[in-house]
Amino acid sequence: MTTPPTTPAVGRPLARLEGEAKVTGLAPYAYEHALTDPLHLGPVLSTVARGRIRYVDTARAEALAGVRAVLTPANAERLADTEDREFAVLQTDEVAFRGQFVAAVVADTPETAREAAGLVSVSYDTVPHDVTLTADHPGLYRPDGVNAHPDADTEHGEPDAALARAAVVVDHTYRTPMEHNNPMEPHTTVALWDEGAGRLTLHDSTQGAHPVRRTVAGVFGLDPEDVRVIAPYVGGGFGSKGSAHAHNVLAAMAARAVPGRPVKFALTRRQMFSLVGYRTPTIQRVRLGADREGRLDALVHEVVEQTSKVKEFAEQTAVCSRMMYAAPHRRTSHRLAPLDVPIPFWMRAPGEAPGMYALESAMDELAQACGVDPVELRLCNEPPAHPETGEPWSDRALVRCLREGAERFGWHARDPAPGVRRDGDWLLGTGVASAVYPHLVNPGSVAEIRYGEDGRYRVGIGAADIGTGALTALTQIAADALGRPLSEVVVAIGDTDLPEASVAGGSSGTTSWGAAVVAAARAFRDEHGADPAPGAGARGTTPEDTATPGYAQFSFGAHFAEVRVHADTGEVRVPRMLGLFSVGRVVNPRTARSQLLGGMVMGLSMALHEQSVVDPEFGHVVNGDLAGYHVAAHADVAGLEADWLEGNDPHAGPLGSRGVGEIGIVGAAAAVANAAHHATGVRIRELPLTPDRFL
Ligand code: MOS
Numbered sequence: 001m002t003t004p005p006t007t008p009a010v011g012r013p014l015a016r017l018e019g020e021a022k023v024t025g026l027a028p029y030a031y032e033h034a035l036t037d038p039l040h041l042g043p044v045l046s047t048v049a050r051g052r053i054r055y056v057d058t059a060r061a062e063a064l065a066g067v068r069a070v071l072t073p074a075n076a077e078r079l080a081d082t083e084d085r086e087f088a089v090l091q092t093d094e095v096a097f098r099g100q101f102v103a104a105v106v107a108d109t110p111e112t113a114r115e116a117a118g119l120v121s122v123s124y125d126t127v128p129h130d131v132t133l134t135a136d137h138p139g140l141y142r143p144d145g146v147n148a149h150p151d152a153d154t155e156h157g158e159p160d161a162a163l164a165r166a167a168v169v170v171d172h173t174y175r176t177p178m179e180h181n182n183p184m185e186p187h188t189t190v191a192l193w194d195e196g197a198g199r200l201t202l203h204d205s206t207q208g209a210h211p212v213r214r215t216v217a218g219v220f221g222l223d224p225e226d227v228r229v230i231a232p233y234v235g236g237g238f239g240s241k242g243s244a245h246a247h248n249v250l251a252a253m254a255a256r257a258v259p260g261r262p263v264k265f266a267l268t269r270r271q272m273f274s275l276v277g278y279r280t281p282t283i284q285r286v287r288l289g290a291d292r293e294g295r296l297d298a299l300v301h302e303v304v305e306q307t308s309k310v311k312e313f314a315e316q317t318a319v320c321s322r323m324m325y326a327a328p329h330r331r332t333s334h335r336l337a338p339l340d341v342p343i344p345f346w347m348r349a350p351g352e353a354p355g356m357y358a359l360e361s362a363m364d365e366l367a368q369a370c371g372v373d374p375v376e377l378r379l380c381n382e383p384p385a386h387p388e389t390g391e392p393w394s395d396r397a398l399v400r401c402l403r404e405g406a407e408r409f410g411w412h413a414r415d416p417a418p419g420v421r422r423d424g425d426w427l428l429g430t431g432v433a434s435a436v437y438p439h440l441v442n443p444g445s446v447a448e449i450r451y452g453e454d455g456r457y458r459v460g461i462g463a464a465d466i467g468t469g470a471l472t473a474l475t476q477i478a479a480d481a482l483g484r485p486l487s488e489v490v491v492a493i494g495d496t497d498l499p500e501a502s503v504a505g506g507s508s509g510t511t512s513w514g515a516a517v518v519a520a521a522r523a524f525r526d527e528h529g530a531d532p533a534p535g536a537g538a539r540g541t542t543p544e545d546t547a548t549p550g551y552a553q554f555s556f557g558a559h560f561a562e563v564r565v566h567a568d569t570g571e572v573r574v575p576r577m578l579g580l581f582s583v584g585r586v587v588n589p590r591t592a593r594s595q596l597l598g599g600m601v602m603g604l605s606m607a608l609h610e611q612s613v614v615d616p617e618f619g620h621v622v623n624g625d626l627a628g629y630h631v632a633a634h635a636d637v638a639g640l641e642a643d644w645l646e647g648n649d650p651h652a653g654p655l656g657s658r659g660v661g662e663i664g665i666v667g668a669a670a671a672v673a674n675a676a677h678h679a680t681g682v683r684i685r686e687l688p689l690t691p692d693r694f695l
Pocket of ligand 1: 238239240242346348350504506507
C-alpha cells in the first residue's frame with residue numbers, strides 16, 4: 001500500500017467537524033434524544049433557606065391526570081452513599097439552602113410535571129439563616145486546601161516587616177460578586193433504568209461522562225460498569241458541568257421509581273441558580289510594598305470567600321499571587337465563611353479570574369503611586385524562576401506578551417494622567433493587565449484505535465466537547481500521530497462505552513486526551529505498522545509525566561483595553577480589546593481563537609455586568625434569569641482581538657500545547673477596570689463596573 005502524502009493536520013484552522021450538525025439542529029443534545037414514551041420530571045425546590053420540612057402534601061399533585069409518581073423525603077429510595085451531601089437528594093428533612101430539591105413529580109408531559117410540582121405543598125419549620133458574606137464573618141475558617149492546592153496559606157520571608165519599611169505601599173480591598181455560569185444549554189439529563197439488567201443509562205449534558213458515571217454509580221451503590229453516560233454534544237458548561245450535581249441523582253432516582261420509561265429532566269435557568277454551582281463572591285485585601293521604581297519587596301493577598309454548609313468548595317483565589325511576580329516577601333491566605341447557600345463550584349478560571357482581577361488592579365494602583373508605566377511595572381517584577389518552588393519556567397512569555405501587545409495596541413502614546421481625555425460626553429482611557437493560567441494535565445485517559453474494513457482509523461476516547469472544538473482538535477492530533485490524512489480518521493467521544501477520559505476542565509482536555517491519542521497511535525504503529533489489517537487495534541494512556549516534571553508550567557497573556565465612560569451617566573463601553581497570549585503550540589487556530597475570544601467576552605461580561613444578587617431576607621438569588629443576570633451581548637463587544645505568540649512548549653507534552661479554554665478570561669476584567677480608572681480618575685474596587693459606581 002502506498003502512503004498518500006499528508007500535510008500536518010495540527011496547526012490547520014479546521015472548522016468544527018460537527019459544526020454544521022449543531023447549527024442545523026441535527027446534533028441531538030441530551031434532552032433531545034428520541035426515546036420511546038419518555039416521562040418528565042418537575043422538581044419542587046425549597047422556598048426557605050434553612051430549616052426542616054414539616055410536611056409535604058402531595059395529594060393534589062397525585063390527583064392530576066398523567067402524574068406517575070411524586071418523590072419526597074418520605075418515600076424516596078435510600079441511597080447507598082450519602083457522605084457527599086450534594087448528592088444526598090431527598091434523604092432527610094433538612095433544608096440547607098433555598099432552591100434545594102425537596103420533592104419531584106414524574107409525569108407524562110413536561111407541562112403536567114410542572115403543574116403538578118406547583119401543586120405540591122411543603123410546610124417548613126424554619127431556623128434563622130445566614131447568606132451574607134462579610135470580611136469579619138464570625139464563622140471564618142481556614143480550609144485544608146483550595147481546589148486541588150494543598151495549602152490554603154503560604155508565607156515566605158517577612159511580609160509584614162517588608163511592608164512596614166517599603167517606600168511605597170498599596171493596601172486596598174477588592175470585591176467580586178457571586179457569579180453564575182450561564183451556558184446556552186441548561187443542565188439536562190435523561191435517565192433510563194433497565195430493572196431487568198440492573199443498568200442505568202444517562203443522556204447527560206456534562207463536561208465528563210466518566211466522572212458522572214463514577215459519582216452516580218457510587219451514590220446508588222451500582223457497579224460503574226452498570227452505569228452508562230452518553231454526552232456527545234454539549235452546549236457549554238464553563239465549569240458548572242464539570243461534575244455531576246444533584247439533578248443527576250434526582251433524575252436517576254425518578255427513573256428507578258418508574259422503571260422501564262426514560263425520565264427527562266431539564267433544569268430551568270432559574271433552577272440553575274441554586275443547583276449547579278457558581279463562583280463565590282470574594283473579598284480580597286491586597287498589599288504591595290515596593291521601592292520608588294515599583295520593584296516589589298512584599299506581596300500579600302488575603303482572601304475571604306464563602307462556601308455552603310452542605311459541602312465545602314474552596315476556590316484558589318490567591319494562588320496566582322504565589323507565582324506572578326518577584327517579591328521576596330509574600331503571603332497568601334484563604335478563609336471561608338460557611339453560609340446557608342447553594343454549593344459553589346468551578347466557573348471558568350476558578351481562582352485565577354477573581355484573583356487576578358484584584359492583583360492586577362493593585363498593580364495598576366502601584367504603577368500610579370510610583371509614577372511608573374503599568375507595562376514597565378510588570379516587566380521590572382519578572383521572577384527568574386517560580387518564586388515559591390524555585391522551579392525553572394518551561395515557557396514564561398509574559399514579557400513578550402506585554403511588550404508585543406503594547407506595540408500592537410499602540411500603548412506607548414499613552415498619557416498616564418487619569419481623567420483628562422474627552423470625546424464629547426465620553427471620558428477615554430486605556431488599561432492593561434496580565435493573564436495567567438496553569439498548564440494542567442490529567443493522567444490516565446485512555447484512547448483506543450481500531451482500523452476498519454473501510455480503510456479508516458476509528459479513535460475512541462470518552463472525552464467531552466462542550467463547544468470548544470475538542471473533537472476536531474483530537475481528530476487533527478490523531479491524523480498526525482498516525483501519519484494519515486484527516487479523511488481516514490474518525491474520532492468518537494462523549495460516551496462511557498468508550499475508554500476512560502478525564503473531565504473537560506482546567507483547560508486540560510486537549511493536552512490530556514491528546515497525549516492518550518498520541519500514545520495509542522504510537523502503539524498502533526509499533527504493533528501493526530503502516531499497512532494494518534482490518535480489525536487491528538491498539539490502546540494508549542495519558543502518562544503521569546506528560547508534562548515534564550520539575551518545570552513551572554503556565555500560560556501567560558496580556559490584555560489591553562480601551563474604555564469610554566459617559567461623563568453624565570457612568571455607562572461604560574469597551575470599543576477595543578486586545579489579548580495577546582502564550583499558550584504553547586496551537587492545535588487549531590480557528591477553535592483556539594474562538595476559545596480565547598470567548599474568554600475575553602466573559603471577562604468583559606465580568607467587568608461590566610455579571611452579578612448574582614442575594615436577598616438576605618429570603619436567601620435566594622433575585623436576578624436568576626437572563627433578563628436580570630446580564631451577560632455581555634453583541635452590543636457590548638466591539639473591536640475584540642485575540643492572538644498568540646507562535647510557540648511550542650517542549651515540556652508541556654507530546655503536542656507542545658497548553659490549554660486555551662480559561663486564560664482568556666483571566667485579567668480581562670482588571671484591564672477594563674484599569675482603563676475605566678484611566679478614563680475617569682475614579683477607582684472602582686468592586687465588580688461589576690455598573691454606571692452608578694462612577695457617579
Ligand atoms: Mo473549567 S471552570 O475548569 O471547567
